[in-house]
Amino acid sequence: MALRYVLMAATVVLFVVAGAIFVGRFWNIYQVMRKSRATIRTDQIGKRLISTIEQVFAHKRMLKVRYSGVLHLFIFSGFVVLLIDVVGSIGQVFSPGFSIGPVLGMIVDIWVGLVLIGVAMAVYQRAVIKPERYHGSDETDGYIILSIITCIVVGIVVHESFYPYAAGPIFGVKAVALSPMEFLAYGLSRIWVSLGWTGATAASIGYAVGYTMDILMIWVFLAYLPYSKHLHVFLAIPNIFVRKMGPHGELVTAPVPEEGIAIRSFRDLSWKDVLDLYTCTECGRCQAVCPAHAAGQPLSPKMVILELREALKKELSGEPPIPLAGGVVSQEELWACTTCGACMEACPVFIEHVPKIVGMRAALLEDGEIDKTAQKVLVGWDRQGNSFGQPLKKRPGWTKGLEISIKDARREPVDWLWFVGDFASYDPRIQDLTRLVARLLQQANVDFGILYDGESNSGNDALRIGEFGLFEALAQKNLEKLQEAEYNMIFTTDPHSLNALKNEYGKYGFHRPVKHYTEAFVDLIDQRKFDLKPLGIRATYHDPCYLGRWNRIFDAPRELMKRVGVDLVEMPRHGENSFCCGAGGGRIWMEEVGIKERPADQRIREALTLEGVTHFVMACPKDVAMFTAAVASTGNEGRLKVVDMAELLAEAAGLGVPDTLVAAR
Amino acid sequence: MRILVLSKSVPDLVEELALDEDNGELLHDDMTYVPSEWDDHALEEALLLKEEVGAEVTVLAVDTGDVDNMLFTALAKGADHAVKLTGDFDLATSNRKRAQAIANYLRDNTFDLVLSGVQAIDDIDGQIPAIVAGLLEWPHASVVTEVSIQGEQIHFRQEYGGGLQAEFSAQAPLVLGIQAARKPPRYASIAKVRQMMKSSTVDEIDASADTVPELEIRRFFKPVAAGHAEMIEGDPEEVADRIITILKERKLVRG
Ligand SMILES: Cc1cc2nc3c(=O)[nH]c(=O)nc-3n(C[C@H](O)[C@H](O)[C@H](O)COP(=O)(O)OP(=O)(O)OC[C@H]3O[C@@H](n4cnc5c(N)ncnc54)[C@H](O)[C@@H]3O)c2cc1C
Numbered sequence: 065m066a067l068r069y070v071l072m073a074a075t076v077v078l079f080v081v082a083g084a085i086f087v088g089r090f091w092n093i094y095q096v097m098r099k100s101r102a103t104i105r106t107d108q109i110g111k112r113l114i115s116t117i118e119q120v121f122a123h124k125r126m127l128k129v130r131y132s133g134v135l136h137l138f139i140f141s142g143f144v145v146l147l148i149d150v151v152g153s154i155g156q157v158f159s160p161g162f163s164i165g166p167v168l169g170m171i172v173d174i175w176v177g178l179v180l181i182g183v184a185m186a187v188y189q190r191a192v193i194k195p196e197r198y199h200g201s202d203e204t205d206g207y208i209i210l211s212i213i214t215c216i217v218v219g220i221v222v223h224e225s226f227y228p229y230a231a232g233p234i235f236g237v238k239a240v241a242l243s244p245m246e247f248l249a250y251g252l253s254r255i256w257v258s259l260g261w262t263g264a265t266a267a268s269i270g271y272a273v274g275y276t277m278d279i280l281m282i283w284v285f286l287a288y289l290p291y292s293k294h295l296h297v298f299l300a301i302p303n304i305f306v307r308k309m310g311p312h313g314e315l316v317t318a319p320v321p322e323e324g325i326a327i328r329s330f331r332d333l334s335w336k337d338v339l340d341l342y343t344c345t346e347c348g349r350c351q352a353v354c355p356a357h358a359a360g361q362p363l364s365p366k367m368v369i370l371e372l373r374e375a376l377k378k379e380l381s382g383e384p385p386i387p388l389a390g391g392v393v394s395q396e397e398l399w400a401c402t403t404c405g406a407c408m409e410a411c412p413v414f415i416e417h418v419p420k421i422v423g424m425r426a427a428l429l430e431d432g433e434i435d436k437t438a439q440k441v442l443v444g445w446d447r448q449g450n451s452f453g454q455p456l457k458k459r460p461g462w463t464k465g466l467e468i469s470i471k472d473a474r475r476e477p478v479d480w481l482w483f484v485g486d487f488a489s490y491d492p493r494i495q496d497l498t499r500l501v502a503r504l505l506q507q508a509n510v511d512f513g514i515l516y517d518g519e520s521n522s523g524n525d526a527l528r529i530g531e532f533g534l535f536e537a538l539a540q541k542n543l544e545k546l547q548e549a550e551y552n553m554i555f556t557t558d559p560h561s562l563n564a565l566k567n568e569y570g571k572y573g574f575h576r577p578v579k580h581y582t583e584a585f586v587d588l589i590d591q592r593k594f595d596l597k598p599l600g601i602r603a604t605y606h607d608p609c610y611l612g613r614w615n616r617i618f619d620a621p622r623e624l625m626k627r628v629g630v631d632l633v634e635m636p637r638h639g640e641n642s643f644c645c646g647a648g649g650g651r652i653w654m655e656e657v658g659i660k661e662r663p664a665d666q667r668i669r670e671a672l673t674l675e676g677v678t679h680f681v682m683a684c685p686k687d688v689a690m691f692t693a694a695v696a697s698t699g700n701e702g703r704l705k706v707v708d709m710a711e712l713l714a715e716a717a718g719l720g721v722p723d724t725l726v727a728a729r
Numbered sequence: 730m731r732i733l734v735l736s737k738s739v740p741d742l743v744e745e746l747a748l749d750e751d752n753g754e755l756l757h758d759d760m761t762y763v764p765s766e767w768d769d770h771a772l773e774e775a776l777l778l779k780e781e782v783g784a785e786v787t788v789l790a791v792d793t794g795d796v797d798n799m800l801f802t803a804l805a806k807g808a809d810h811a812v813k814l815t816g817d818f819d820l821a822t823s824n825r826k827r828a829q830a831i832a833n834y835l836r837d838n839t840f841d842l843v844l845s846g847v848q849a850i851d852d853i854d855g856q857i858p859a860i861v862a863g864l865l866e867w868p869h870a871s872v873v874t875e876v877s878i879q880g881e882q883i884h885f886r887q888e889y890g891g892g893l894q895a896e897f898s899a900q901a902p903l904v905l906g907i908q909a910a911r912k913p914p915r916y917a918s919i920a921k922v923r924q925m926m927k928s929s930t931v932d933e934i935d936a937s938a939d940t941v942p943e944l945e946i947r948r949f950f951k952p953v954a955a956g957h958a959e960m961i962e963g964d965p966e967e968v969a970d971r972i973i974t975i976l977k978e979r980k981l982v983r984g
């Protein structure tokens with residue numbers, strides 16, 4: 065009977081101590097969150113709930129990596145079952161004779177089995193498979209947690225198996241025989257019988273050991289959790305609930321902080337950013353999909369989060385603060401990011417890496433630190449509104465050489481207003497393509513116009529380099545011209561412009577329809593504006609990050625290819641899992657230091673693994689620049705033709721494609 | 730240590746120069762003006778000195794029109810004060826007259842070191858620092874790199890012909906024309922420039938308009954092309970063939 069009081073006392077004391085540690089830790093985190101920037105994350109409650117259920121109970125993102133997803137589902141569901149056991153076990157000790165009954169007992173036993181299978185799979189993954197994504201994660205912590213979990217679930221079965229023999233000596237109640245339904249405890253108790261460990265002393269010791277392994281270990285777990293990556297046990301669900309809802313491609317949401325977007329200290333993070341740091345599970349899925357990491361650059365989105373978390377922990381323990389941008393996270397890491405968003409798409413707990421990276425870039429920029437070529441581009445945008453260092457007046461220069469002149473949308477109303485973008489306007493390699501798009505629109509009798517030298521760069525990349533002020537200045541210039549023009553829809557070939565117009569200009573009250581040329585051309589085809597003859601080629605398609613991931617336009621380009629008779633073969637990484645060409649976020653202008661293999665080259669290699677694919681199709685002017693260079697530099701010009709969507713359509717529509725373009729012939 | 734950095738705005742060569750061919754005048758109002766690139770280097774060198782030894786940096790511009798943005802940009806980069814010399818100046822004002830105004834300002838205000846860009850793309854004569862030094866009877870050096878402050882002494886370098894480097898030392902006050910800063914000039918973010926416009930001011934100082942000996946520009950004109958270049962069209966092989974033919978025709982290759 066004395067043992068019962070010992071167990072009761074230990075349960076209460078440990079619970080109070082663990083609880084105090086736990087609450088104290090959360091209180092600290094809450095204090096940091098309280099002092100950080102505001103962000104609204106409680107709108108669209110219904111949608112949030114549904115998405116949380118999908119992600120938590122159906123493990124939607126988790127199951128994208130099948131093996132890990134399954135093993136995690138086993139262990140995660142085990143936590144739910146653990147609650148039944150906690151009630152049962154504590155009930156047993158505090159209220160002698162209490163039982164959860166054989167049915168719940170059986171459920172507990174089934175899940176003990178599943179959890180053990182999950183743990184075995186996890187150990188096998190860590191010790192044998194050793195995925196690269198774990199590189200940099202705290203592996204010891206991983207093993208500690210797996211051991212604790214094993215200890216707890218084994219403890220459950222151990223004390224249950226001793227219960228019938230310990231019930232009398234410890235609790236003074238009549239023993240109830242174990243039901244064979246509780247198969248694990250039942251099986252184990254057979255062993256005790258054969259070993260003769262069913263006497264009062266042996267059973268009491270056995271029960272106490274089991275109870276310690278189970279309940280007392282749970283309290284230890286509770287105290288340990290806040291100091292481990294397993295804090296996600298508590299934070300993952302709220303973090304998923306307060307995820308960013310949309311518009312997806314909007315990087316800076318209103319209200320924009322008055323002091324700008326620069327992140328210098330933890331106070332400049334939003335409270336969701338702080339929550340992100342503690343929620344990270346160190347799973348490394350973000351690292352596995354990061355093009356900068358794959359290229360051998362010093363960036364890993366996981367390490368950005370972990371470095372910030374470590375620094376915050378140190379700061380909370382009283383160490384002097386270190387500047388986040390360029391200190392905690394190095395300049396090289398920050399500038400390596402292409403803002404492709406693959407990390408955010410992969411993260412099972414919806415951590416937002418890109419806004420943090422861009423915010424820290426903004427801090428570097430305010431201190432005057434930036435790649436020198438990129439600096440010239442910023443100055444070019446400021447002075448001439450383009451990244452090519454060309455006069456503003458030459459923006460419509462590409463229209464020369466067209467048979468029919470293009471309407472000036474500033475002077476007369478048009479149906480479609482074409483926002484051309486820098487690359488399509490100025491890059492001599494792409495101008496032919498731009499003219500081809502114009503001819504396609506003319507062929508389809510579309511009433512369209514451009515803003516001529518009234519158009520400036522959309523500011524999408526300036527913002528992602530961290531130059532919010534410049535983005536705003538460019539946006540204001542464009543909005544002024546767009547205000548003057550009369551049109552029904554904006555048309556663009558450039559996903560980066562599309563993203564700014566569709567998502568970033570919204571905070572200035574701009575909400576006009578914007579369509580990508582792939583969407584617009586599919587409409588035109590369906591209205592029978594072209595006479596198409598099927599091309600009969602086998603091709604693969606590269607989803608541009610700012611069209612696909614950030615704007616969820618996956619179908620239109622595929623529909624377009626289908627309609628012009630292209631047999632589409634998908635690359636392993638496609639749609640939302642597409643792999644960045646390496647040009648985004650201003651990277652196209654920055655020096656390629658430390659790059660082992662360019663993302664665009666890797667992408668071409670990926671396409672070359674596909675059987676019988678002869679064409680690599682793109683839907684972004686920057687991609688044309690990147691991949692034309694990549695097939696050339698990897699010496700694959702003979703094996704794979706890189707073509708733009710417009711070339712496919714023009715070829716199918718019987719429009720002559722200029723020789724200068726690598727056409728689909 | 731008090732450093733004065735001279736800065737001027739020059740036509741943006743990305744855009745076309747506006748030239749009235751008939752009367753040979755530059756149409757200043759039709760051109761966009763940007764800060765002179767070499768002045769950015771002078772400012773950068775000054776800011777590096779400030780970071781190293783804690784100097785106080787003032788930027789100065791002669792008010793030839795829209796120079797405020799340039800001065801606020803310098804403040805955003807880290808300059809401590811901005812000064813604008815107002816008076817009878819415009820974009821056509823000669824360097825001689827600008828130098829006089831700057832020298833007058835330097836007589837009334839104490840500075841240890843004056844840095845300017847080595848030259849500017851508009852007149853390419855690099856005269857301002859030399860004239861300022863001459864008027865004040867201060868030492869001067871041009872085409873300078875790597876300025877450092879060593880106690881009471883100012884050290885700097887010049888590159889001579891044949892790759893020879895010279896290292897100098899001089900006592901303040903001193904005027905230097907900077908060829909290149911040790912680091913590429915830093916960036917000033919738009920937000921920071923705007924913030925400077927709100928939070929700081931440009932000191933306007935009336936600069937007395939002396940009459941100075943000046944030259945008269947008769948006209949500006951574009952040089953008449955002397956010959957014509959032949960652009961060779963075609964694929965690389967054809968181009969190479971044509972080049973070989975030309976070289977042979979002109980007897981520039983043997984065989
Ligand atoms: C602002 C600036 C920019 C420059 N940019 C360039 C550039 O882009 N590229 C480049 O190659 N060079 C450049 N230079 C260097 C320029 O080419 C030289 O300054 C010029 O060639 C004169 O050479 P110096 O200074 O050595 O001559 P100095 O020694 O100053 O002599 C100049 C002239 O003074 C006279 N002189 C000097 N000593 C005597 C004497 N003892 N007796 C009689 N007459 C004498 C001679 O007529 C002599 O030719 C630049 C110079 C300056 C100041």
Ligand code: SF4
Pocket residue numbers: 350353354355356357363364365400401402403404405406407408417418644
């Ligand atoms: S946005 Fe892309 S490049 Fe940047 S950290 Fe994420 S995955 Fe890497």
Ligand code: SF4
Pocket residue numbers: 343344345346347348349350351365366369410411412413414415
């Ligand atoms: S940020 Fe997300 S994906 Fe990356 S390691 Fe952390 S939990 Fe995993």
